[in-house]
Amino acid sequence: xxxxxxxxxxxxxxxxxxxxxxxxxxxxxxxxxxxxxxxxxxxxxxxxxxxxxxxxxxxxxxxxxxxxxxxxxxxxxxxxxxxxxxxxxxxxxxxxxxxxxxxxxxxxxxxxxxxxxxxxxxxxxxxxxxxxxxxxxxxxxxxxxxxxxxxxxxxxxxxxxxxxxxxxxxxxxxxxxxxxxxxxxxxxxxxxxxxxxxxxxxxxxxxxxxxxxxxxxxxxxxxxxxxxxxxxxxxxxxxxxxxxxxxxxxxxxxxxx
Amino acid sequence: xxxxxxxxxxxxxxxxxxxxxxxxxxxxxxxxxxxxxxxxxxxxxxxxxxxxxxxxxxxxxxxxxxxxxxxxxxxxxxxxxxxxxxxxxxxxxxxxxxxxxxxxxxxxxxxxxxxxxxxxxxxxxxxxxxxxxxxxxxxxxxxxxxxxxxxxxxxxxxxxxxxxxxxxxxxxxxxxxxxxxxxxxxxxxxxxxxxxxxxxxxxxxxxxxxxxxxxxxxxxxxxxxxxxxxxxxxxxxxxxxxxxxxxxxxxxxxxxxxxxxxxxxxxxxxxxxxxxxxxxxxxxxxxxxxxxxxxxxxxxxxxxxxx
Numbered sequence: 001x002x003x004x005x006x007x008x009x010x011x012x013x014x015x016x017x018x019x020x021x022x023x024x025x026x027x028x029x030x031x032x033x034x035x036x037x038x039x040x041x042x043x044x045x046x047x048x049x050x051x052x053x054x055x056x057x058x059x060x061x062x063x064x065x066x067x068x069x070x071x072x073x074x075x076x077x078x079x080x081x082x083x084x085x086x087x088x089x090x091x092x093x094x095x096x097x098x099x100x101x102x103x104x105x106x107x108x109x110x111x112x113x114x115x116x117x118x119x120x121x122x123x124x125x126x127x128x129x130x131x132x133x134x135x136x137x138x139x140x141x142x143x144x145x146x147x148x149x150x151x152x153x154x155x156x157x158x159x160x161x162x163x164x165x166x167x168x169x170x171x172x173x174x175x176x177x178x179x180x181x182x183x184x185x186x187x188x189x190x191x192x193x194x195x196x197x198x199x200x201x202x203x204x205x206x207x208x209x210x211x212x213x214x215x216x217x218x219x220x221x222x223x224x225x226x227x228x229x230x231x232x233x234x235x236x237x238x239x240x241x242x243x244x245x246x247x248x249x250x251x252x253x254x255x256x257x
Numbered sequence: 258x259x260x261x262x263x264x265x266x267x268x269x270x271x272x273x274x275x276x277x278x279x280x281x282x283x284x285x286x287x288x289x290x291x292x293x294x295x296x297x298x299x300x301x302x303x304x305x306x307x308x309x310x311x312x313x314x315x316x317x318x319x320x321x322x323x324x325x326x327x328x329x330x331x332x333x334x335x336x337x338x339x340x341x342x343x344x345x346x347x348x349x350x351x352x353x354x355x356x357x358x359x360x361x362x363x364x365x366x367x368x369x370x371x372x373x374x375x376x377x378x379x380x381x382x383x384x385x386x387x388x389x390x391x392x393x394x395x396x397x398x399x400x401x402x403x404x405x406x407x408x409x410x411x412x413x414x415x416x417x418x419x420x421x422x423x424x425x426x427x428x429x430x431x432x433x434x435x436x437x438x439x440x441x442x443x444x445x446x447x448x449x450x451x452x453x454x455x456x457x458x459x460x461x462x463x464x465x466x467x468x469x470x471x472x473x474x475x476x477x478x479x480x481x482x483x484x485x486x487x488x489x490x491x492x493x494x495x496x497x498x499x500x501x502x503x504x505x506x507x508x509x510x511x512x513x514x515x516x517x518x519x520x521x522x523x524x525x526x527x528x529x530x531x532x533x534x535x536x537x538x539x540x541x542x543x544x545x546x547x548x549x550x551x552x553x554x555x556x557x558x559x560x561x562x563x564x
Contacts, residue, residue, distance in 0.1 A: 002365065003365050003459060008362070009371065011363065016374040016377045016378060019377050019381070020377050022393065025392065072285070073288035081277050088289070091292075092292050095296045096494065099500070099543070099546070100500075101500055101522050102303065104539075105306060106299030110294070130295075132291060155275040186383055190387075192386065193523075197527075207385065208385050208388075210388070240379065244376070249442070249446045252487060
């Protein structure tokens, strides 16, 4: 529903143009000097493809891990009854408040203990740990909103809790599951600090390290760096464009509950 | 956040015992295990490391008790960082929530222009902050950056300034870049919340002859109070976690003018090799985030109850 009229739309559109200018600058810089040759050169260099592949592997595994473990736990906290569940739920959610930066050293020590240096696992496990609390919160809120008669009926039919999880909670919680998957995708793809500290080998570097990596490689050939940056951003922008309707961030408004 | 709406197990039905299924343990176990190993253990380990002086490279450590925590609470560097965080937080949160709300109100509804507008504001949210930081470091260069060139072309060359290199303007500049990055997020949350506002409420207000400003201020702002608090909570946490964009734009400089908690922690721990101090910063940071969040949620819940 439209709430306000033309004048406010005019102001908002003007502002939108201002907001768009840096993106034009990004594209313009990537085409500077050699035009599309910049892209060709960067793609032929091959490194950016390796980065994309690394990011894709890290991101997909993290998304799967976060969705799986947070959906399972959200189901238990929302539908099942067991002693201490409110306390445990509250403790798990404190993970929301933990900046990755605050626990870098212990992460490094864990990586050493597990011999994960320069492997995907060095960031995947911390990512799953850092990103599951938001998934847990959103999915529990979503499951709380499901009509519980459905579960009662399933119980009368003799369906076990696992069946309820798979055939009622997950499908009906679909939009929330999609939101958690998308948001985790973005958080992982864009993460920088842990990648910077734990992934030094070019063979495992994700795209968030591209600005620094390519600064060394192309040094003064700034347009090529920008071409690499644009390539590194295409997946997330395309993901957003194609899943726009799924980005129903309204679920986050229930975060205070 | 932890207040669960405990659904009364429909009384009289002994059948509801299925809810007490022992399988619950298996459902919670993966999360609990990941939490224990990769969040709880690091947190306690961190608090423990904070009791030592340690360079993070060799095995040599020296017990110093609470010295590192005393340093956190007395060091002028930390005090400056706290002040920077407050300024950064106020600028970004005020503009993101206020601006995001107004954008949502202006862009709600159908129509090509509105839809394109919403998309443009949201695109930065999905971009990689490091990439955005790198981009803006070039755009804001006073010599040949796009902003300087644009101002020169408009005859406003006098406004060109080393925005990121001047300690007086760096913090505001970094905050504004952060607003560019995140305003679409709050806009989007508000847009979702606006779809929950009953149409009759707006129609009725319009019939009463309420003008747009009154409609926004007296009807929509109060109605969306839970959304304001949810976004406030997220933004406070987000502010305390901010790292990437600042690290790329200024690394906390010039002369500490944009130092935020996580950049300070990184510098102390990995440039100055004082892991004990860095761990103390991390521990305090977590406690601060926790306390602020609890206060936020308390106020939000009280506000909801008094309605």
